[in-house]
Amino acid sequence: xxxxxxxxxxxxxxxxxxxxxxxxxxxxxxxxxxxxxxxxxxxxxxxxxxxxxxxxxxxxxxxxxxxxxxxxxxxxxxxxxxxxxxxxxxxxxxxxxxxxxxxxxxxxxxxxxxxxxxxxxxxxxxxxxxxxxxxxxxxxxxxxxxxxxxxxxxxxxxxxxxxx
Numbered sequence: 663x664x665x666x667x668x669x670x671x672x673x674x675x676x677x678x679x680x681x682x683x684x685x686x687x688x689x690x691x692x693x694x695x696x697x698x699x700x701x702x703x704x705x706x707x708x709x710x711x712x713x714x715x716x717x718x719x720x721x722x723x724x725x726x727x728x729x730x731x732x733x734x735x736x737x738x739x740x741x742x743x744x745x746x747x748x749x750x751x752x753x754x755x756x757x758x759x760x761x762x763x764x765x766x767x768x769x770x771x772x773x774x775x776x777x778x779x780x781x782x783x784x785x786x787x788x789x790x791x792x793x794x795x796x797x798x799x800x801x802x803x804x805x806x807x808x809x810x811x812x813x814x815x816x817x818x819x820x821x822x823x824x825x826x
Contacts, residue, residue: 691730693726694726695751696726697756697783698724698735698753698756698781699735700723700724700725700817701817702722702817703720703721703816704716704720704739704797705718705813705814706743706813707812707814708812709810709811719826720739721739721818722815723736723737723738723740724737724738724797733750733751734748734749735748736748736749743803745767745768745769745772745774745803746766746767746768747766747767747774748764749779750776755780756783757778757779757781758776758779758799761774761775762775763775764776772804772805774801774802774804775801775802775804777802777810778798778800779797779800781797782798786816786817788816788821789824789826790823790824792821794816794818794819796814796817797813797815797816798813798814799812799813800812800813
């Protein structure tokens with residue numbers, strides 16, 4: 663009986679040791695633009711107008727390109743003004759670089775001009791008052807040439823009470 667208990671104890675120790683050997687935490691590798699990437703609740707404004715063009719907050723996405731060391735980021739809006747374009751960024755300063763024309767892959771033949779933009783860490787507030795990052799973009803769409811739009815908003819927390 664002692665031999666049987668010893669065998670079970672040895673098996674238990676080996677099992678636990680095996681589990682611990684497999685639980686090494688992986689090194690997390692980030693893309694070059696991860697601090698500017700995410701989901702954002704934004705509203706559109708015509709430059710110089712305090713009244714938003716969009717009645718409610720709409721979600722836009724910012725995410726890395728397939729090049730992990732890129733100085734570009736994808737920006738996409740699928741709801742309010744459909745666009746998906748690569749924007750040039752100055753990542754150390756968290757800014758979007760001016761671009762005279764970038765293709766709008768959601769609307770073939772159309773382009774977007776980027777005047778300026780910035781991600782402002784901890785400068786926004788979510789719907790429930792949580793401190794989050796803020797985003798600002800000033801753009802012009804080729805299908806509404808001559809009208810400058812400011813896209814302003816804040817980072818999506820993922821909490822249900824902060825969703826619109």
